[in-house]
Amino acid sequence: MKKSIFLLTCFVFLLLIGQELAGQGQAQWITTERCQSASNTWLAYRKTCTIHHVPDKLLAKIAADTKYWLWINGKMVVFEGGLKRGRSPHSTYYDVVDIAPYLWENENTIAVLVWHFGKDGFAHVNSGKAGLLFEAIGEDVTLLSDESWQCTLYDAYQNTGAPYPNHRLAESNIRFDARRMIADWYKPDFEGSFPGAQLVVAATETFGTLVERPIPQWKNSGLIAYPKVRYSKAGDTLFCSLPYNAQVTPYLKVEAGEGKTIHILTDNYGGGSELNVRAEYITTNGLQEYESLGWMNGHEVLYIIPEGVKVLDVKYRETGYNAGLDGAFRCDDPFLNELWKRSARTLYITMRDNYMDCPDRERAQWWGDEVNELGEAFYALSPEGQKLALKGIYELINWQRADGTLYSPVPAGNWAKELPLQMLASVGWYGFYTQYYYSGDSSFVSAIYDGLHRYLHEVWKTDDSGLPIERNGGWSWGDWGENVDMGVLTNCWYYLALKAEHAFAVQLGKISDAKEICRMMNTIEKCFNTKFWTGTEYRAPGYRGATDDRAQAMAVVSGLASPEKYKPLLKIFKEQYNASPYMEKYVLEALFRMNQPDFAILRMKQRYKKMLEYPYSTLFEGWGIGADGFGGGTINHAWSGGPLTILSQQVCGVEPTSPGFKTFKIAPQLGSLHEAEAVIPTHYGNIEVKIRKNGRTQAFRIKVPEGTVAELLLPGKKTEILYPGVHKLNK
Structure with missing residues (x-):
C-alpha cells in the first residue's frame, strides 16, 4: 500500500512538473539587435515558411514579454495575446493557439507584433528583456522561433510626453507616429524586409519557467x-x-x-x-x-x-474576459434590480489578466477585493469565469515569501506589503474555500495546503488563551472608513481561515492537522465571547472608537456570535454605518443570517442610494465620489458588488450544499418583496428560481439542472426534495 502511494505521488509530481515546463521545447526566445528592452518597446516579427500539407490541427505555443498580436497570411488570429508575468516571481505565461485554420499549402507568412511593457507594476513583474517565443510542431510541420525569423523595432510606437500613468501601472501611454508606419508589414505581399532576429541571451534565466495560460483568450x-x-x-x-x-x-x-x-x-x-x-x-x-x-x-x-x-x-x-454574464436577478423593486445590474457590470470591468481592484488606477490583484469578486462570479458569470480566481490562488501562494508571509497584490514588481486581515480573508472561508466549494474543483487544494498551513501556524501566533495575536504586517488595514475594531476582526477572520484549513485537511486526509485545527477552533469559540462580548456588543479591550458594525457582522457570519445575541446586535446595525462597501457585504449577510430580511433590504437601499443616483453603470470604491470615495475613490471597484451575491444567495436563497452545486438549497428570504427570481449558472446548467408571494402563500417555479438535486426549505414547512426538471409549487 505504501509503495502504491509513493508511486502515485511520484506520478502526480511528474505530471505537475510536466505541466509547469510545458512549452520549453525546441523554440528559442528571439529579439532584434537594436532592442534595449526599454519601457514601452514595440517589436515586429515576420517569418515566411512553406507547408506542403496543412494538418487539421496545429497548436502553437506562444510566449512574449509582455503582449502580442498575431497575424497569419494577413489575417488577425490573436488580438492581444499573452498575460502579465507571472504565476510565480520567476515565470512567464504562454498561450496555446490552434493556427491550422489560418494556414495555406505552400508559402505562409507569420507576423507578430510584441509590446514590451519594460517596467514593473502592481500587476506585473518585468523580466528586463523584450522577446518572443513561438513553437508549433505537428505532422510534417515544424515552426520554431529562431534566427531564421526577421525582427525590427517598430519605431512608430513611441512614448508620449508627460503626464504619464501613475507608478502602479506597468502599461505606458502609447504614441503612434504614422509618418514612421511600416505599411502592410504583416501581410504576405509586404515588399520590404526586416533584419534577422537574434537570440535573447540567457533567456531561460530571464523569462523563467513557462506556464500555460489558465484562462481563455479575450472576448x-x-x-x-x-x-x-x-x-x-x-x-x-x-x-x-x-x-x-x-x-x-x-x-x-x-x-x-x-x-x-x-x-x-x-x-x-x-x-x-x-x-x-x-x-x-x-x-x-x-x-x-x-x-x-x-x-x-x-x-x-x-x-x-x-x-x-x-x-x-x-x-x-x-x-x-471571455465569460458570459449568464446569471440574473430580478424582483419587484427597480432599485434592487439596478443594483444587481451595476454590481455585475462592475465585476466584469474588473476582470482581465487578473481580478482587479479597479481597471484604471491600478489594475492590481488585491486579494481583499478578489474575495468579494470570486463570490460574485458564481452568481453572475458562466463557469468559464471561475478560472480567473483559480489563477489568482496559484499566484498568491507561489509568491509566498521565505518567511511564510503572504501578500498582495501579486504578481507585482514594485509592491511587497502584507495586509494581514486581507490575507486571512483570502486563504479562508470566503476565499480559497468558497472557490473550491462553489466550483467543485479541488485540484488546487493539495498544491496550496502547505503554504496555507505555514502561514496560519508559523506566521500567526496565539496568546495563552488560544486567541490569535494581532499583527501589523506591512499595512494594518481592516477596511476604509472610521471605527475599525481590529481586535474583533482579527479573531473572526483567523477563525474563518482555520475553518477553511480544517475542511482542506480533512479532504487531504491530514488527520493530525485536522485534530489540531479543531482544537484551536474550539478554544477560540470558548474564549471569544469571554474576551470581546460586553453584554451589548463585541468590542476589543483597548478599542475606544464607536461600535464597529463590521466587527459585529463578522462575529455573526463566522458563527462565533450565538443567536441570543442577535437582538442587541440588530440594534447596533440600525445605528452604526461605518463599513465601506467592501465590508458592507458581510453586514448584509449577517442580517439575513439573523433572519432580518426586511431591515437587510432597507439598509442595502439606504447605503447604496447615493451611489445609484450617479449616472454610471458601475459601483464605487466608497459611498460617493471625492471626499466620500475612500482610498482615491474609483467609480468601478468590484468589492462594492456584494449585493449581487446577497440578492441571489440570500433573497432568492440559493446556496450549494455540496461542492459545485451538485446539491443545493433554496431558502428564500423575500422580506418586503413580493416577487423575486434568479438564474445561477453552474457546470450542470442554469439553476432557475422564480418566487411570487401572495399573503402567506408563495408560488415557485424552479428549474433543477440534470445531475443535481435541490432542497426547498421554508420556515415551518416540510423540506421538499426536487429532482432534475421544472417544478411548479405552491407553499
Whole structure:
C-alpha cells in the first residue's frame, strides 16, 4: 500500500512538473539587435515558411514579454495575446493557439507584433528583456522561433510626453507616429524586409519557467460604432459614448496633412485620483486609419482633434474576459434590480489578466477585493469565469515569501506589503474555500495546503488563551472608513481561515492537522465571547472608537456570535454605518443570517442610494465620489458588488450544499418583496428560481439542472426534495 502511494505521488509530481515546463521545447526566445528592452518597446516579427500539407490541427505555443498580436497570411488570429508575468516571481505565461485554420499549402507568412511593457507594476513583474517565443510542431510541420525569423523595432510606437500613468501601472501611454508606419508589414505581399532576429541571451534565466495560460483568450467584439457621438461646443473634441463602462481600444479614420497630433483618452482618465493611460496619434499625409492597441476604460472615449484634421469615422473594439454574464436577478423593486445590474457590470470591468481592484488606477490583484469578486462570479458569470480566481490562488501562494508571509497584490514588481486581515480573508472561508466549494474543483487544494498551513501556524501566533495575536504586517488595514475594531476582526477572520484549513485537511486526509485545527477552533469559540462580548456588543479591550458594525457582522457570519445575541446586535446595525462597501457585504449577510430580511433590504437601499443616483453603470470604491470615495475613490471597484451575491444567495436563497452545486438549497428570504427570481449558472446548467408571494402563500417555479438535486426549505414547512426538471409549487 505504501509503495502504491509513493508511486502515485511520484506520478502526480511528474505530471505537475510536466505541466509547469510545458512549452520549453525546441523554440528559442528571439529579439532584434537594436532592442534595449526599454519601457514601452514595440517589436515586429515576420517569418515566411512553406507547408506542403496543412494538418487539421496545429497548436502553437506562444510566449512574449509582455503582449502580442498575431497575424497569419494577413489575417488577425490573436488580438492581444499573452498575460502579465507571472504565476510565480520567476515565470512567464504562454498561450496555446490552434493556427491550422489560418494556414495555406505552400508559402505562409507569420507576423507578430510584441509590446514590451519594460517596467514593473502592481500587476506585473518585468523580466528586463523584450522577446518572443513561438513553437508549433505537428505532422510534417515544424515552426520554431529562431534566427531564421526577421525582427525590427517598430519605431512608430513611441512614448508620449508627460503626464504619464501613475507608478502602479506597468502599461505606458502609447504614441503612434504614422509618418514612421511600416505599411502592410504583416501581410504576405509586404515588399520590404526586416533584419534577422537574434537570440535573447540567457533567456531561460530571464523569462523563467513557462506556464500555460489558465484562462481563455479575450472576448472580442470587433470594431463597432459608438452608440452616440457629439462634438464639444468648440468643435475640437469628439465625445463618443459607450454603452457602459467597458474595456476598449479606440479606432479612427481621418484625412489630414502630416504632423497633426490627435489625443485619445476616456472620461475615466483620472479615475481614482491617479492618472492612467491615454494615447496619441500623429498623422501622416492623406487618408489614414489607426486603432490604439492599449486598452482603456470608461463611459466615453474622447478624441481631441487639431485644426486641419477631417474625421471620417470613429469606432471602438470592446475586449474583456471571455465569460458570459449568464446569471440574473430580478424582483419587484427597480432599485434592487439596478443594483444587481451595476454590481455585475462592475465585476466584469474588473476582470482581465487578473481580478482587479479597479481597471484604471491600478489594475492590481488585491486579494481583499478578489474575495468579494470570486463570490460574485458564481452568481453572475458562466463557469468559464471561475478560472480567473483559480489563477489568482496559484499566484498568491507561489509568491509566498521565505518567511511564510503572504501578500498582495501579486504578481507585482514594485509592491511587497502584507495586509494581514486581507490575507486571512483570502486563504479562508470566503476565499480559497468558497472557490473550491462553489466550483467543485479541488485540484488546487493539495498544491496550496502547505503554504496555507505555514502561514496560519508559523506566521500567526496565539496568546495563552488560544486567541490569535494581532499583527501589523506591512499595512494594518481592516477596511476604509472610521471605527475599525481590529481586535474583533482579527479573531473572526483567523477563525474563518482555520475553518477553511480544517475542511482542506480533512479532504487531504491530514488527520493530525485536522485534530489540531479543531482544537484551536474550539478554544477560540470558548474564549471569544469571554474576551470581546460586553453584554451589548463585541468590542476589543483597548478599542475606544464607536461600535464597529463590521466587527459585529463578522462575529455573526463566522458563527462565533450565538443567536441570543442577535437582538442587541440588530440594534447596533440600525445605528452604526461605518463599513465601506467592501465590508458592507458581510453586514448584509449577517442580517439575513439573523433572519432580518426586511431591515437587510432597507439598509442595502439606504447605503447604496447615493451611489445609484450617479449616472454610471458601475459601483464605487466608497459611498460617493471625492471626499466620500475612500482610498482615491474609483467609480468601478468590484468589492462594492456584494449585493449581487446577497440578492441571489440570500433573497432568492440559493446556496450549494455540496461542492459545485451538485446539491443545493433554496431558502428564500423575500422580506418586503413580493416577487423575486434568479438564474445561477453552474457546470450542470442554469439553476432557475422564480418566487411570487401572495399573503402567506408563495408560488415557485424552479428549474433543477440534470445531475443535481435541490432542497426547498421554508420556515415551518416540510423540506421538499426536487429532482432534475421544472417544478411548479405552491407553499
